[in-house]
Amino acid sequence: MDPCEEKQPPDHTVLPTGSPNPVEKPTQGQKVDSGDEWDTDLETDNITYQEQSLSGEDQYLQACQKTGCVPVSFFLCHLGEADLNLNHYGVGPMGAKALAVVLQNNQTITNLELEDNALQAEGTSYLMEMLQTNISIQSLRNYILKELDLSHNKICDRGGQHLGHMLATNIGIEVLNLSWNHLCTGSAVALSAGLKVNSTLKQLQLSRNGFGRIEAESLGQALKQNSTLMLLDLSRNLIDNEAAALLCKGLATNDGLRVLKLSHNPLTNIGALSLLQTVTKNTNSAVEEMDISTVFVGETFVELLENARQRRPVLAVRHNVMRSVTRNISALRVFQKFLKGRNESIVDFFQALDKEGTMKVPTAAFRKAVKEANAPLDQRQLEWLIKKFDENCKFTIIYSQLAELS
CATH class of the missing domain: 3.80.10.10 (Ribonuclease Inhibitor)
Incomplete structure (x- = not known):
């Protein structure tokens, strides 16, 4: 049967009769010893004038020989069609590279499907590199790729x-x-x-x-x-x-x-x-x-x-x-620990200063009391604490609002 008449499964992929440099048939996409080195990119800068003049089919066969992979006959037979379905052909990373070499300048194919081809990250990277120069492919599908x-x-x-x-x-x-x-x-x-x-x-x-x-x-x-x-x-x-x-x-x-x-x-x-x-x-x-x-x-x-x-x-x-920020933020914990050692709460401390029971204490009076009590706070910590207690900067601390800190 002519391989171009019906889609072949991966284990029956063959070269068209008379194809140059035929190779024995390993698993699709598997490397074979071709005797040639193949760089990690698509070598677009090293393509000779003679290679550029080759047909798409010949370019593909040459790329397969260099990468050491088996050509997919279905690709050769349908290279001139807009929709190309290569699902389940076991293309593999090197097979993807061979495809990418040919498709760089292909202007016919608009939809390329590559489901279940074990492309891996390496093979997919070749396809992505190809897409940077290809101007015709609008849809590229590979449903199996995970990473x-x-x-x-x-x-x-x-x-x-x-x-x-x-x-x-x-x-x-x-x-x-x-x-x-x-x-x-x-x-x-x-x-x-x-x-x-x-x-x-x-x-x-x-x-x-x-x-x-x-x-x-x-x-x-x-x-x-x-x-x-x-x-x-x-x-x-x-x-x-x-x-x-x-x-x-x-x-x-x-x-x-x-x-x-x-x-x-x-x-x-x-x-x-x-x-x-x-x-x-x-x-x-x-x-x-x-x-x-x-x-x-x-x-x-x-x-x-x-x-x-x-x-x-x-x-x-x-x-x-910054250390200064950490030190300032620790001021409340330091003050609470200091008062705990005196068997006092924050509210207790303020009540002792509020002789008239107004529930308010001037910030100046609080500053003076903290210093006289020898609380282990430096000046910056003390000012940070006052700012926290007097958030609206009214120079007055309404200490009833601080009960939750006690």
């Missing part, structure tokens, strides 16, 4: 847009690493659009891509609808306070994300506080880990985090804090 690492591949917006489409149509991928590429606005919009409808992706790594406010806004919109993504890595980008606020619009309602990485971004305490407030206000938030370890946070952040941990003990936030 794809395309970091350090110089993927630009065009490749990112293809990946976004892949996210929208792929029903199996769980881990996607796109760190250290050149993805920008167009890629972010496409990836976010794919993320909105994708229901399997669990980890998305986007560090070192120059993402800023526009990209953060797109991802924030995606997080409003996506509930399956568990890890989002945006470290080493250009996420500033405004970008963080845009990302928070998605975090405010998201109930799936558990890990958020934002270290090495131009964030300040303001952005960090916005993120923490959003996560703690969202009662359905699943965030357990947040990495903002390069941000020096303030006292308000540390206090909010301590309160949040009382309600959600699993919440872990990596942050940086």
Whole structure:
């Protein structure tokens, strides 16, 4: 039977009669000893003029010989068609490379299906590299792929847009690493659009891509609808306070994300506080880990985090804090411990100063009493404590409101 008349199963894939350099038939995609070395990229810079003039069929056969894989006869017979279904052919990583070499400049195929082909991350990376130059393929499906690492591949917006489409149509991928590429606005919009409808992706790594406010806004919109993504890595980008606020619009309602990485971004305490407030206000938030370890946070952040941990003990936030902030925040605990040693509460201390029973004590009187009692507080700690007790800066402490601190 002519192999071009009917689709052959993988174990019956054969070369057309008269094909040059026939090879023995190992498992599809399996390497054989061809005697040639094959670099890890598609060698687009090294294709000779003679190779460029070869037909698509001959280019494919030559690529198969160089990679040491068995040609898929069905591909040879249907190379000129718009829809190409190579599902279940056991193409493998090297077979994918051979396909990618031919498809770089192919202008006919618009839909390519590669389900159940054991492409692995290596084979898929060749296809993604091919998509950066191919201008005809609109749909690429591989339902079996679970994890794809395309970091350090110089993927630009065009490749990112293809990946976004892949996210929208792929029903199996769980881990996607796109760190250290050149993805920008167009890629972010496409990836976010794919993320909105994708229901399997669990980890998305986007560090070192120059993402800023526009990209953060797109991802924030995606997080409003996506509930399956568990890890989002945006470290080493250009996420500033405004970008963080845009990302928070998605975090405010998201109930799936558990890990958020934002270290090495131009964030300040303001952005960090916005993120923490959003996560703690969202009662359905699943965030357990947040990495903002390069941000020096303030006292308000540390206090909010301590309160949040009382309600959600699993919440872990990596942050940086200056020693002065830590010392100030410890002032209340130091004062409480000091009073406990005297068998007093905070309210007892104030009542002793409130001779007229007004439930109010001037801040100046409190400052003087603390110093006279030789409480182990330095001047900065004392002023921080006064500010905490007199939040409205009225120079008067209404100590009845402090009963819960006793």
